[in-house]
Amino acid sequence: MDRILDQVTRPQAAITETVVDCLGRHYREVNQELRRLVDDGAHRLRLTHVAGQRYLGTNLQRPVQITIEGVPGNDLGAFMDGPRIRVLDDAQDGCGNTMNSGVLVIHGSAGDILGHSMRGGAIYVRDDVGYRVGIHMKEYGDTLPVIVIGGTAQHFLGEYMAGGVLIVLGRRLPPGAMHPSRYIGAGMHGGVIYMAGKVNETFLGKEVAVTALSDVDRETVEGHVAAYAQAMGMDLEPLLARPFVKIYPKTARPYGRLYAY
Amino acid sequence: MALSLATASFVIERDPARCIACQVCVRQCANDVHFYDADDDTVRAHDQSCVGCHRCVTLCPTQALSVRLNPLEYRPHANWGPDILRNIYKQAETGGMLLTGMGDDQPQRIYWDHMVLNASQVTNPSIDPVREPMELKTYLGAKPERLEIDDHGDGLTLRTELTPQLELDIPIMFSAMSYGSISFNACESLARAATEAGTYYNTGEGGLHPALYQYGERTIAQVASGRFGVHLDYLNAAAALEIKIGQGAKPGIGGHLPGEKVTLDISRTRMIPQGTDALSPAPHHDIYSIEDLRQLIYAIKEATHYTKPVSVKVAAVHNIAPIASGIVRAGADIVAIDGLRGGTGAAPTMVRNNVGIPIELAIAAVDARLRSEGIRHRASLVAAGSMRCSADVVKAIALGADAVYIATSALVAMGCHLCQHCYTGKCNWGIATQDPYLTKRLNPNIGAQRLANLLRAWSLEIKEMMGGMGVNSIESLRGNRDHLRGLGLNQVELDALGIKAAGM
Ligand code: SF4
Ligand code: SF4
Numbered sequence: 001m002d003r004i005l006d007q008v009t010r011p012q013a014a015i016t017e018t019v020v021d022c023l024g025r026h027y028r029e030v031n032q033e034l035r036r037l038v039d040d041g042a043h044r045l046r047l048t049h050v051a052g053q054r055y056l057g058t059n060l061q062r063p064v065q066i067t068i069e070g071v072p073g074n075d076l077g078a079f080m081d082g083p084r085i086r087v088l089d090d091a092q093d094g095c096g097n098t099m100n101s102g103v104l105v106i107h108g109s110a111g112d113i114l115g116h117s118m119r120g121g122a123i124y125v126r127d128d129v130g131y132r133v134g135i136h137m138k139e140y141g142d143t144l145p146v147i148v149i150g151g152t153a154q155h156f157l158g159e160y161m162a163g164g165v166l167i168v169l170g171r172r173l174p175p176g177a178m179h180p181s182r183y184i185g186a187g188m189h190g191g192v193i194y195m196a197g198k199v200n201e202t203f204l205g206k207e208v209a210v211t212a213l214s215d216v217d218r219e220t221v222e223g224h225v226a227a228y229a230q231a232m233g234m235d236l237e238p239l240l241a242r243p244f245v246k247i248y249p250k251t252a253r254p255y256g257r258l259y260a261y
Numbered sequence: 262m263a264l265s266l267a268t269a270s271f272v273i274e275r276d277p278a279r280c281i282a283c284q285v286c287v288r289q290c291a292n293d294v295h296f297y298d299a300d301d302d303t304v305r306a307h308d309q310s311c312v313g314c315h316r317c318v319t320l321c322p323t324q325a326l327s328v329r330l331n332p333l334e335y336r337p338h339a340n341w342g343p344d345i346l347r348n349i350y351k352q353a354e355t356g357g358m359l360l361t362g363m364g365d366d367q368p369q370r371i372y373w374d375h376m377v378l379n380a381s382q383v384t385n386p387s388i389d390p391v392r393e394p395m396e397l398k399t400y401l402g403a404k405p406e407r408l409e410i411d412d413h414g415d416g417l418t419l420r421t422e423l424t425p426q427l428e429l430d431i432p433i434m435f436s437a438m439s440y441g442s443i444s445f446n447a448c449e450s451l452a453r454a455a456t457e458a459g460t461y462y463n464t465g466e467g468g469l470h471p472a473l474y475q476y477g478e479r480t481i482a483q484v485a486s487g488r489f490g491v492h493l494d495y496l497n498a499a500a501a502l503e504i505k506i507g508q509g510a511k512p513g514i515g516g517h518l519p520g521e522k523v524t525l526d527i528s529r530t531r532m533i534p535q536g537t538d539a540l541s542p543a544p545h546h547d548i549y550s551i552e553d554l555r556q557l558i559y560a561i562k563e564a565t566h567y568t569k570p571v572s573v574k575v576a577a578v579h580n581i582a583p584i585a586s587g588i589v590r591a592g593a594d595i596v597a598i599d600g601l602r603g604g605t606g607a608a609p610t611m612v613r614n615n616v617g618i619p620i621e622l623a624i625a626a627v628d629a630r631l632r633s634e635g636i637r638h639r640a641s642l643v644a645a646g647s648m649r650c651s652a653d654v655v656k657a658i659a660l661g662a663d664a665v666y667i668a669t670s671a672l673v674a675m676g677c678h679l680c681q682h683c684y685t686g687k688c689n690w691g692i693a694t695q696d697p698y699l700t701k702r703l704n705p706n707i708g709a710q711r712l713a714n715l716l717r718a719w720s721l722e723i724k725e726m727m728g729g730m731g732v733n734s735i736e737s738l739r740g741n742r743d744h745l746r747g748l749g750l751n752q753v754e755l756d757a758l759g760i761k762a763a764g765m
Binding site for chain 2: 027
């Protein structure tokens with residue numbers, strides 16, 4: 001956890017920032033330039049006038065810091081392994097698709113299937129996200145994928161989830177309002193979802209159960225939310241003010257007893 | 262255990278005059294069919310558990326054993342055969358879906374057996390492949406529309422940027438089989454044989470074991486819906502990537518490796534915790550359209566710096582021609598199509614036997630469609646789904662495939678006896694199992710040698726057949742349906758295959 005915090009917040013003023021203007025450019029060209037810059041030793045990049053360019057950060061296997069001005073296209077950080085990307089606007093679908101390590105910080109909302117099959121690293125979203133977020137995310141060895149959503153999420157949150165931590169803070173939900181997501185954790189067989197605010201239990205997938213937080217859970221939530229607050233430049237306390245519930249899989253083997261052996 | 266109404270499929274016959282009660286069969290059978298009765302100093306059998314894999318028959322030092330179909334004859338009924346009854350009994354006892362392994366075992370028409378090849382007589386000479394060069398080299402990947410060449414006066418240079426290609430010495434590759442569905446020794450045998458024969462093997466969706474990275478340049482690595490073991494090093498280690506959409510044995514459905522088969526080593530390769538179910542959902546979560554497929558194809562191309570061809574594998578289904586066209590337009594360099602008879606480590610029996618179309622019809626439909634749209638050059642076509650012999654390969658290429666994938670034939674070369682029980686994880690031949698006691702039965706040195714021998718034998722036969730047709734390069738055979746004629750097919754079938762009837 002400290003490592004992630006450090007990665008997100010370490011002051012880097014001493015390191016020069018290279019600006020890449022993306023105005024009207026195809027993603028292939030932009031990504032090629034980023035790769036060349038990183039190969040040449042760039043540590044900090046600022047992408048300006050980004051408008052829908054896909055796959056940013058995909059093929060850079062270094063802990064390079066990238067700031068994106070504008071809205072990046074789909075599959076931001078797909079297969080990402082190392083970079084720390086800060087998006088100063090909204091992001092589209094497929095952020096962090098099959099991501100292995102690194103950090104994605106989105107100062108806005110993001111689209112569908114954020115964190116699809118993500119295996120490690122962290123994704124922090126300031127506002128809301130679309131459908132099927134955290135789908136089939138899994139943990140492995142000492143890597144633990146973490147997604148923290150500031151606002152709320154659409155349907156099928158944590159679908160097929162096999163590992164990792166998914167936290168939804170519900171910041172912008174009106175007081176007393178329920179999270180809109182239906183079929184939360186459908187097919188979930190690993191990992192854990194924490195949601196602040198009201199969750200309609202009839203909206204849960206049939207493979208999950210809901211419970212109050214234990215002390216260990218509370219510590220987990222506080223740790224991840226603290227990292228989130230720091231990355232977002234927010235106060236921690238209000239983020240933790242609302243009571244959380246824990247959503248967890250009833251079994252690690254939801255597909256048992258299907259076959260005639 | 263409650264009494265099962267399902268009678269044994271096989272009976273074990275042990276010749277008492279030959280049996281020396283050495284108990285080899287007892288130790289060899291993972292299904293615990295044979296057992297030693299100390300009171301009588303006799304070896305006996307529980308016929309009920311026999312799957313018909315012939316491990317005991319092959320290893321018995323005195324040839325005392327034979328395994329027969331159970332002669333128990335049900336009252337004949339053309340509609341209600343013994344297999345159908347057994348299936349119902351099994352389901353009534355368990356309440357579960359019927360599972361099976363390997364490809365469709367039903368007597369659907371095998372079109373390969375209804376097509377014959379041509380040979381030269383008098384008017385154009387045949388070629389002797391022993392004496393004359395015969396080219397089997399095949400390149401897989403998108404080909405440019407035209408080549409632009411700069412003439413500098415003192416030489417020529419190619420201006421057209423070529424896209425990455427796979428170079429095959431023989432148009433036969435080993436089809437996707439994951440570490441998990443088959444043993445590590447089987448994977449290593451395939452990797453080494455592919456390296457030796459100048460072709461490729463395919464990881465399936467199980468990731469790549471660290472010990473197999475050394476064969477990376479002969480590896481096609483899959484990216485499937487579960488994304489198991491998929492990370493940048495994996496993508497970059499392989500020679501090509503394959504997005505697995507579907508599989509001939511179970512089109513439209515996903516799969517799962519049950520937790521008990523996720524051993525420590527497999528968990529490392531798949532990058533999931535030991536003992537957890539590895540679920541491969543039916544669709545990719547990020548693919549709902551051709552545009553989405555394009556997005557994943559280009560994500561992989563970006564991740565691998567446009568240095569590797571990307572293949573998309575689909576099952577042969579009703580509308581395969583437009584589907585393949587969409588895949589090519591999405592930017593795939595290779596379209597791999599797996600037919601109805603394609604094998605599997607585990608599939609619901611009903612799906613395996615009833616979903617999809619034979620690969621022969623799919624190749625014909627796809628090749629014709631891509632040609633008519635003028636995009637055939639934009640992707641290579643790889644056919645899979647039961648190539649049992651070199652003649653099937655020659656016919657597949659004449660129908661329009663660039664190369665073929667083989668899997669069942671490769672397993673048979675390593676000792677598989679088609680018992681169709683791969684899903685139990687108790688393969689007595691050390692192939693479809695992770696039990697160390699069983700896996701050590703397959704020595705990768707011998708496995709690789711047997712596979713390389715098979716490829717060598719088939720390439721000799723392919724050259725012989727090509728020579729007979731007066732063709733000295735596999736390029737001239739590709740899509741050349743004039744070399745094929747149909748035997749015993751109706752006009753609709755002939756039209757679907759795009760061939761003439763024998764005698765015409
Ligand atoms: S292996 Fe053959 S000889 Fe040995 S116990 Fe079995 S049947 Fe008898
Ligand atoms: S691989 Fe093994 S279990 Fe599967 S059919 Fe062949 S012999 Fe039987």
